[in-house]
Amino acid sequence: MRCVDVTRELSAPTGDRQSSALAQHLAACPQCAAWAARDMKLNQLWDATRPVEPSTEVWNEVWTEISARLDRPDVLPFREAPTIRPGRRILMITLGVAQAAAILLAVFFFTRAPGGPQPDATVHQPVRPVDGAPPSSVAQSDSDPLDIDPDGSLVVLRIEAPGKVEKTEVALNDNSGRVDSGFEMLNFLESAAKQ
Amino acid sequence: MMSRFPHWPRLLVPLVVLWGTLWLLPSVRAGDKARQVTICAIIADPSNQTIDPRLAAIGPQLRKLLPNHGFTLVDVKSKRLNSGQSVVCNLGGGLTAEALLVEPLDDNGKVQIKCDLWLNSVSQFSTAVATPPNQLFFCDQKRMNGTHLLIAVGAR
Numbered sequence: 313m314r315c316v317d318v319t320r321e322l323s324a325p326t327g328d329r330q331s332s333a334l335a336q337h338l339a340a341c342p343q344c345a346a347w348a349a350r351d352m353k354l355n356q357l358w359d360a361t362r363p364v365e366p367s368t369e370v371w372n373e374v375w376t377e378i379s380a381r382l383d384r385p386d387v388l389p390f391r392e393a394p395t396i397r398p399g400r401r402i403l404m405i406t407l408g409v410a411q412a413a414a415i416l417l418a419v420f421f422f423t424r425a426p427g428g429p430q431p432d433a434t435v436h437q438p439v440r441p442v443d444g445a446p447p448s449s450v451a452q453s454d455s456d457p458l459d460i461d462p463d464g465s466l467v468v469l470r471i472e473a474p475g476k477v478e479k480t481e482v483a484l485n486d487n488s489g490r491v492d493s494g495f496e497m498l499n500f501l502e503s504a505a506k507q
Numbered sequence: 508m509m510s511r512f513p514h515w516p517r518l519l520v521p522l523v524v525l526w527g528t529l530w531l532l533p534s535v536r537a538g539d540k541a542r543q544v545t546i547c548a549i550i551a552d553p554s555n556q557t558i559d560p561r562l563a564a565i566g567p568q569l570r571k572l573l574p575n576h577g578f579t580l581v582d583v584k585s586k587r588l589n590s591g592q593s594v595v596c597n598l599g600g601g602l603t604a605e606a607l608l609v610e611p612l613d614d615n616g617k618v619q620i621k622c623d624l625w626l627n628s629v630s631q632f633s634t635a636v637a638t639p640p641n642q643l644f645f646c647d648q649k650r651m652n653g654t655h656l657l658i659a660v661g662a663r
Contacts, residue, residue, distance in 0.1 A: 457635035
């Protein structure tokens with residue numbers, strides 16, 4: 313027998329090997345003899361300290377209990393919902409309503425801010441931008457501002473004389489889908505002023 | 508089972524949000540009454556077709572406004588104004604152009620602006636306009652020497 317066969321047989325006995333051949337190898341090989349001695353001591357220690365195995369009845373009881381728990385609907389350990397005192401509940405509801413009202417107010421004021429939607433701006437009848445349209449002369453007074461609604465064109469107020477203004481609309485946009493030219497000019501001049 | 512953590516930090520969050528929102532509201536209202544108003548003075552000259560390099564980007568639009576003219580930028584100013592405040596362009600020679608914000612947002616959703624031209628504190632012309640926001644308009648005054656003084660005004 314080789315050493316590896318001896319140690320394997322001692323660790324997991326198969327019973328196939330002849331005990332005489334095993335004993336003969338152990339007598340001739342000090343390393344395997346020492347290994348066999350350690351193995352025997354370990355087995356003795358395990359036999360002395362191993363826990364008592366539960367009996368078949370105990371195993372049956374345990375599995376019966378596990379099956380019963382699995383069948384119950386409340387098998388998962390849900391955390392109980394925290395109890396809220398009525399006073400605190402009212403406070404939380406009040407705060408929630410106040411928060412919602414504040415958000416609505418903020419949205420309302422933001423939409424009225426400059427640059428936001430101007431729903432009233434569409435109320436007026438738009439002036440049709442016609443390139444070269446006949447100018448309209450109007451008498452001007454401070455209490456009655458000249459109402460302009462360029463609708464894509466550029467309004468030019470030609471000052472004829474103090475108090476006399478001639479309104480002309482010049483079509484700038486070429487309907488190419490680009491940004492309004494008047495808006496572009498305003499952006500350009502504003503950025504030029506900041507330079 | 509009671510939670511180990513107290514509830515008051517959760518109550519604090521909506522309180523902070525509410526306080527922040529209420530704190531913001533006055534500034535929002537103030538913003539509602541303010542406009543960024545821009546005023547610009549340009550000289551259009553029929554005898555000189557040159558376009559000021561500073562106006563090159565809007566040259567084609569100016570050409571549509573006054574064909575066969577050259578354009579020179581005199582001054583441009585932009586300022587955030589509240590109602591009753593104005594922004595002034597100095598044109599030199601005692602001439603000033605002024606845009607006064609009359610009404611940041613009138614009942615029709617328009618901005619009311621008064622545009623004035625002064626020569627040594629004497630009014631040369633004055634016009635009040637109600638215009639949609641983000642729209643530029645021009646005041647054009649022909650001068651004795653044949654050139655035009657263009658005053659562009661817009662508010663956002």
